[in-house]
Amino acid sequence: MTLDALLAEIRARFQAGGIEGPAREARLLVSGLLDLAPAALITGGAEPAGTEAVDAARRAAARRLAGEPLHRILGWREFFGRRFHLSAGTLEPRPDTEVLVDRLLPHVRGILAVRGRCRILDLGTGTGAICLTLLAEVPGATGLGVDVCADALRTAVANAQRLGVSDRFAVIESDWFRAVAGTFEIVVSNPPYIARDVIATLDPGVRLHDPMAALDGGEDGLDAYRSLARGAAAHLADGGIVGVEIGFDQKDAVTRLFSAAGFVCRDAARDLGGQDRTLLFSLPRPD
Ligand SMILES: C[S@@+](CC[C@H](N)C(=O)[O-])C[C@H]1O[C@@H](n2cnc3c(N)ncnc32)[C@H](O)[C@@H]1O
Secondary structure, three states: OEHHHHHHHHHHHHHHOOOOOHHHHHHHHHHHHHOOOHHHHHHOOOOEOOHHHHHHHHHHHHHHHOOOOHHHHHOEEEEOOEEEEOOOOOOOOOHHHHHHHHHHHHHHHHHHHHHOOOEEEEEOOOOOHHHHHHHHHOEOEEEEEEEOOHHHHHHHHHHHHHHOOHHHEEEEEOOOOOOOOOOEEEEEEOOOOEOHHHHOOOOHHHHOOOOHHHOEOOOOOOHHHHHHHHHHHHHEEEEEEEEEEOOOOOHHHHHHHHHHOOOEEEEEEEOOOOOEEEEEEEOOOOO
């Protein structure tokens, strides 16, 4: 069987099974499983796929049709052009979170240039997507990843090794700031922010496969932001920046929480879908 024929078979099964974007999903599944660049499916479609690859693709397609998300099946997801491995305790990093990295990058570069160091604290690090991307983009920055989930921390450490930044990255198991000591030029978090009664309405691919600790933001979705706003000032170096991802309807509420803790909002950005997605805060400089 050729790659073209394999791709056509998977695409047809996805279409019949009601998978949204069947052609794209089939391409990602086959290229991901066979570790092929997407272009190789176009230029090498006449090549034989190989029996093992065909069997693996058929097994993977059956899992996809049973509702498992594509990247859970592959075991990794791309974020900011790099591959992050997943585990049961990690959220799949999402493209929306790349906005937070984009907004922070100039600050990380600027702080490093002026001060000769930039320490990043990533609260709720999961796969390490945010912190490890910043470290990979800015050689010289250092990072500490925090999570309550030990499995997530193991995955973040393994991702740091794969990305070649493990000499600048450490992890600590902690309930937000509880076990964290010292100050950081950047404090960043994409915390769980879904209101508890909304969780039941989420797509099953999210609700059943992303860990609950990565989703559940408490009664009103704001529990984590309360802890972050309360603890951030004590761990922020002079002139430092706090960056958070937010839910589409949380900009005012999260800004109020940080304002009440003495912070000023410096930047608010939207994602590619036009929804409010990130906020950056700093402390006013004493006169
Ligand atoms: C929405 S996920 C974000 C994961 C990753 N930073 C990303 O952007 O893809 C939230 C993360 O916060 C962690 N978390 C939840 N409650 C926590 C707590 N009390 N203290 C530290 N981390 C927590 C979860 O385990 C999860 O990894």
